[in-house]
Amino acid sequence: MSAVNRFIQRRALPGVLPTLAGVQHPVLQRLYISRGITDMRELERGAAALLPFNSLKGIDAAVELLVQALSLQQ
Numbered sequence: 001m002s003a004v005n006r007f008i009q010r011r012a013l014p015g016v017l018p019t020l021a022g023v024q025h026p027v028l029q030r031l032y033i034s035r036g037i038t039d040m041r042e043l044e045r046g047a048a049a050l051l052p053f054n055s056l057k058g059i060d061a062a063v064e065l066l067v068q069a070l071s072l073q074q
Helices: 026-034 059-071
Strands: none
16 A cells, blocks of 8 residues: 655635634634635525535436436436
């Protein structure tokens, strides 16, 4: 079995960290800010935050594939 070389890349943070309203824990604050999260709405996981289905690339082909699979009971 071969070893895989992996490394952790630190992201530079500004000297004064902005705060995200609604995030209480300082570790989560730091994590979100380092990943470029600027608004808590970016973390929304509900259906309202999803992209409109008709804006998805290849949606027509995906629907056709699903219809075919359902008709063949796969």
